[in-house]
Amino acid sequence: MSDINDYRNGINEIDTKMAELFEERLQLCRKIAAYKQDNSLSIRDQKVEDLKVSKQKELIKDDEIRPYYVNFIRSTMDISSSFQEMLLNGMKVAYIGDESTGSYRAAKKMFPNASFVALNDYKTAYEGVESGEYNCAVLPLENSLSGEVGKVMDLMYQGSLSINQIYSDTEEAVGNEGAVNTTRYAAFTRSLNTADSKGRDNEQFIITFTVKNEAGALASTLNIIGAHGYNMRSLRSRPLKSLPWSYYFYIEAEGNINSRDGKDMLRELSAICADLKLVGTFH
Structure with a gap:
């Protein structure tokens, strides 16, 4: 029959494994912090954290234990964020x-x-x-x-x-x-934020470009964007400093530009647009 010392020894073995995994986790956080500094990203993203908790808690089958695991994983995220904050103080x-x-x-x-x-x-x-x-x-x-x-x-x-x-x-x-x-x-x-190819519902992007001075050139560009399912939030034009009476265009749209549709769209746009530039992705 097991006694309390057997249970404690079992916990000690688990704690030893957790210590190794904890150090491994923070080493990955160190790399994440460097990436965030290079890409000027915030340390915390509440939507990402909430999604992670929602998925992780389903791994716990015991209904009584599950809320305690949620507290555990959130505390772990807090520790990871605190570690990243320490690393990024020089930004x-x-x-x-x-x-x-x-x-x-x-x-x-x-x-x-x-x-x-x-x-x-x-x-x-x-x-x-x-x-x-x-x-x-x-x-x-x-x-x-x-x-x-x-x-x-x-x-x-x-x-x-x-x-x-x-x-x-x-x-x-x-x-x-x-x-x-x-x-x-x-x-x-200096670095472009490359979203995951699956993306999130609230991904947005900005592109700038010029078009040929001919009938239907801008309309063709807009048709390509719409054909790939992207919703434009804004379309603006600005005069080119180097060429009188010529303009460049700015489009801000909703959707993940790093998806297959996004890559296909950029390829099609590059065939008819000059100076096409993906300025940024964000959410």
């Missing part, structure tokens, strides 16, 4: 203005453990990331009252950086009682 994020601005609030929200560098203009911040001086630049894309931020869009079209995150900051509009002023900020980094 440098550029933003525009001072600590009272929406740009700072957005940067702080996306990268709470980073070091922040305040700059005065978009070009300096953008080129600072391109040169490696900063890991990321948080810049405004559009405002609900004043529209797109043209200088940032031009940098996005001309430059080499990618958008990996977008955050919306809302505040009361100055001088317009009751109005809400919302600005969407993008995190620009």
Whole structure:
């Protein structure tokens, strides 16, 4: 007949295995942290964590034990996030203005453990990331009252950086009682965020391109996007600085661009569009 020492020895054996697996898990978290730093991604993604818990808890057959396992796996995620936060404390994020601005609030929200560098203009911040001086630049894309931020869009079209995150900051509009002023900020980094090929329901992407100056050229582009099942959230045009009376186009759409449909769509677009660029993927 077993006694309590036998049970304790069994637990000790399990704890030894768990210690080895725990160290292995955090070593993988170290690699994930490096990837997130290179791609300017936030440490935590609540939707991903909730989905993981939902799937993992089904592995526990005992209904009485299952809620305790949920607490265990969430605590493990907290520890992993804390470890990644420690590793990412050296990340440098550029933003525009001072600590009272929406740009700072957005940067702080996306990268709470980073070091922040305040700059005065978009070009300096953008080129600072391109040169490696900063890991990321948080810049405004559009405002609900004043529209797109043209200088940032031009940098996005001309430059080499990618958008990996977008955050919306809302505040009361100055001088317009009751109005809400919302600005969407993008995190620009040197690496493109490549989503899983299966993706998630809320994946989005941005592309920029030019088309030939001929009848139906833009319509053909839009038809290709629609034929592959992508819903366009916005379509804008901006003048090309290098060619008078010519324009480039900006499209933001919903869907996973890294899926088979997305890859086929990009291939078809590249046959009829010049300067086609996948600017970023995010959710």
